[in-house]
Amino acid sequence: MADPEEGVAADGTIRTGAHRGGVPAAFEPVLTDAVAFAGDSGASLYVYGSVATGTVRPGSSDVDLLSIDLPEAAILGRRLSARYADRCLGVEVAAATGADFAGDTDAAYGGRVFLRHYCVHLAGPDPSTALPAFPADARAARGFNGDLGQHLRRWRQGLESGTVAADLLGVRVARKTLLAVAGLVSVHDHTWTTDRARAVQRWSDLEPDLAAQLGRLLDRRSRRPIARTHIVLRMRELAVLCSLL
Secondary structure: OOOOOOOEEEOEEEEEOHHHHHHEEEHHHHHHHHHHHHHHOOOOOEEOHHHHOOOOOOOOOOOEEEEEOOOHHHHHHHHHHHHHOOOOOEEEEEOOOOOOOOOHHEEEEHHHHHHHHHHHHEEEHHHHHOOOOOOOOHHHHHHHHHHHHHHHHHHHHHHHHHOOOHHHHHHHHHHHHHHHHHHHHHHOOOOOOOOHHHHHHHHHHHHHHHHHHHHHHHHHOOOOOOOHHHHHHHHHHHHHHHOOO
């Protein structure tokens, strides 16, 4: 669900609707259990996405958590997904390390932008408190796609080894491609958005010849069957799109 508050603040920095008070009461038990699991491990835990912005749809949305230096992040996700199947599609726990946010690479910069503006702190040390508000600019857009190389390598490995289902891989490639399109829209229009549907509509207006392809990418989220050759083509398109940022 799109964040209606996402955009550019008066000072030119990124604005989002992610805040602790916006979490719906129905999802507080999920967060409480996640915090209890982390315990005194020293790991950091955050919630982001529709739960953090209060736009979550009970029963049809995921709960998205970010962990930093939590070795058993995958176990946490499986446990919470099973426990709260009555109110969400699943609990996804992204696993990161403190090193992922350090340095001058696009990926590290994008990680800091994401942590500062999209994540709501739940437990453990909170490095986001030391981060400034980030400008809504081309560097931030590149940063949000700075991990492209890592994704491409994993996708190719999954495709070649057959360890990842083609329909699931198609969803991942489509979502990442459309995030790059959102970055292009943000830079072109001097705005800020990560809304994939909005990005498709706007870029289709700017590039009518791409409208049909962008529409198909947006449909990929439905996990309908997709041919292996189409996945390879989407990977190539993604690399080209990100090179424009």
